[in-house]
Amino acid sequence: MNARILLIEDKAGLLDTLKSLLELHNYTVYTASNGQEGLSIATRYLPDLVISDITMPVLNGYALLDSFRADPQLSKIPVLIASAKNEDHEIELVMQKGAAGYLTKPFVFAHLHEEIKRLLGNSMIAAKK
Amino acid sequence: MDSTNSSGSDTLLSNASNVIAITAHEFKTPLTTINSIVDLLTSKLQADHLMNAFYQQNLSRISSEIFALNSMVDEMLTINNILNGNIQSNREMMDIGLLLSPLKEQYQAFPDDGRSLIIHVTGTPKEICASAAQLSRVLSNLISNAFKYSRKSDPVLHLDYQEKKVVITITDDGIGIPEKDLPQLFQPYFRASNAEGISGTGLGLSIVKSFITANEGDITVNSQPDKGTVFTVTFRYPDTCQ
Numbered sequence: 001m002n003a004r005i006l007l008i009e010d011k012a013g014l015l016d017t018l019k020s021l022l023e024l025h026n027y028t029v030y031t032a033s034n035g036q037e038g039l040s041i042a043t044r045y046l047p048d049l050v051i052s053d054i055t056m057p058v059l060n061g062y063a064l065l066d067s068f069r070a071d072p073q074l075s076k077i078p079v080l081i082a083s084a085k086n087e088d089h090e091i092e093l094v095m096q097k098g099a100a101g102y103l104t105k106p107f108v109f110a111h112l113h114e115e116i117k118r119l120l121g122n123s124m125i126a127a128k129k
Numbered sequence: 130m131d132s133t134n135s136s137g138s139d140t141l142l143s144n145a146s147n148v149i150a151i152t153a154h155e156f157k158t159p160l161t162t163i164n165s166i167v168d169l170l171t172s173k174l175q176a177d178h179l180m181n182a183f184y185q186q187n188l189s190r191i192s193s194e195i196f197a198l199n200s201m202v203d204e205m206l207t208i209n210n211i212l213n214g215n216i217q218s219n220r221e222m223m224d225i226g227l228l229l230s231p232l233k234e235q236y237q238a239f240p241d242d243g244r245s246l247i248i249h250v251t252g253t254p255k256e257i258c259a260s261a262a263q264l265s266r267v268l269s270n271l272i273s274n275a276f277k278y279s280r281k282s283d284p285v286l287h288l289d290y291q292e293k294k295v296v297i298t299i300t301d302d303g304i305g306i307p308e309k310d311l312p313q314l315f316q317p318y319f320r321a322s323n324a325e326g327i328s329g330t331g332l333g334l335s336i337v338k339s340f341i342t343a344n345e346g347d348i349t350v351n352s353q354p355d356k357g358t359v360f361t362v363t364f365r366y367p368d369t370c371q
Binding site for chain 1 (some may be wrong): 169
């Protein structure tokens, strides 16, 4: 079974491109355009991994992390933050809020894929070369 | 009256600074999208067995220009923070030698001409009080310049743990810096008169100087046009670190 990833990103162009990239690497991908929608999809499908932006309308990445940590089911799902914010204090803040990893935009897919593999663990890797 | 004017100009400067910070951050999402499209095209061409040297080379070029543009945006953001006093140094006791391994890896095959960074370490390692992130940026900027402004030999970084201080020299055999330009070298947006035609913002050395000063270090430069440049960075060993 393919690993299931929830992508939360408010920029439609980036969301579509990342979805295509991940699907090309054999992942099953759910998408959401803000934290609130992401929370709803995560609760419904319990994905294996969440990749989320920070700055988003309705519910931002910080609040999303707080909501995940407060929910016993969601708290087990690793959340990888991918954000343009690259200041040390921003990274420290999201790690304190329970993020499993941090990727600074812009990133190359190879780095994103390494982080995905690390967070999913080798047994769950869906990608095939 | 004066204080009103001063307050007004402060607000204007603060607003301008915020605009720069927001704009710089906003640049990064389209850059990420463009680079992700390059990655998508690369993956698709590989999956369909259509990748060839021509596609590979030109897709790589797009990607490296995206990251060059991103570096410029980062430099603008950093200098904006420095000029507004928003730079914090999270200083702690650290061995500067531990920063060299990732830098060596980063510059292993840069800039695609077969050269690499040569590193020499002498003396017994001893810790200084500094921000590892800022020092890493300092060394990265100086090494990047050494590659960018030279063409023949490998740039050399020498880390020397002396009795009372640690001294880092970064040497290249490049175009050098004209003597008349040396006094202004660390000013924001200043570029040496012989650097025309070589990409750059003129912010890198200004950031280097600011970070070294924030960490109570010192930097000097010796340079001769067409012979090369040596930057020397010095940090004294501290009694305490606060």
